[in-house]
Amino acid sequence: MRRLHHFPLSPFCRKVRLVLAEKKLVFESITERPWERRIELCALPEFVETGGELMTDGRAIAEYLEETYSPPALLPQDPVARAEVRSLVNRFDERMFAQVTSVILHERVLKRFEALADRDPDQHALRSSFEALRDHLAFIGSRADEHGYLAGPISLADLTAAAHISCIDYFGDVPWQSFPSAREWYARIKSRPSFRLLLSDNLPGFAPAPHYANLDF
């Protein structure tokens, strides 16, 4: 059986879980705790195909699933449109991850497992990440207003952005009231059956924000 080793609050792992669910592929889900160092966080997700083939790297796995199990397609047919989706995917997985998701994850979760004198969240670092988050939400909102989804029909760009947003929303850190267009876009993605799995995540010791699993947030 297909197997996915993942950390519930890694946006890269979340994306792969969404793609597997969108394509209705059954898989055994194995939760890793990166602080136990069996598999490092940066090496997750780890995907094992039915034939035993091992793959790593969220984006490479998503492309593999898209090539192997379409329809439903998560990349457009037109090569120029595909390039646009891929550049958006990289924008979220790199810029948004570096500026926002990685900071929030580190300050709110991972830090507690490190040998640090001060394991409390660094409020200054969090504030900078919230600033950057506002830019990303404005960008998502303006794209969604124009296209419905981020680039034409729903694609890997939407699932990637939603994977990041959902990690941040787990902690209640998304200022939804200020970004109605992004909120509408996220509500649409959140109500897809593929999203249910993520909404039931509950990391022991880190309860999700009260509205996290609420479809009407």
Next chain:
Amino acid sequence: MRRLHHFPLSPFCRKVRLVLAEKKLVFESITERPWERRIELCALPEFVETGGELMTDGRAIAEYLEETYSPPALLPQDPVARAEVRSLVNRFDERMFAQVTSVILHERVLKRFEALADRDPDQHALRSSFEALRDHLAFIGSRADEHGYLAGPISLADLTAAAHISCIDYFGDVPWQSFPSAREWYARIKSRPSFRLLLSDNLPGFAPAPHYANLDF
């Protein structure tokens, strides 16, 4: 005519130039100087197709060219093998870029154009990047010993790694004598006709290391 806006010492731009040359696609090459702020460095390369379609993001452009102009193929046919190549591409474009290429570029070139009190290279930052570079060279050498190229026949993985290495080698910062396997691999890539364009690069004010264009280095 196809047009590429690029910065000669950006590894992302270099990769696209290599892919265009491997596929024997003619293009107008427009050199940007990121410190003039017409286009920011992180927005490069910018590629304009014959029909006027604009694309950004080195990886997205490389995938576009691969989908549109193959053969020659720079990704294997098998989906699992493609996933491996893509994960290697991401490894170099992210980990190697963050740890090595971006540091060397910043310390040796970009810093001089910033409003900084101290524009001299930070020797401590450079030393850390050289440490990390050794790990990447060892990795490249061990893959090349096993496969000839990094993953089967020459692919986007090799061109990506070579794009980074060539930026570093421009400044003479690659300790070739300690990494004979990586050196042999690089000599093979460097002697490809597609590489000639990069070897003739000469950034005004930043002359390349004496051996930079030498095929027998």
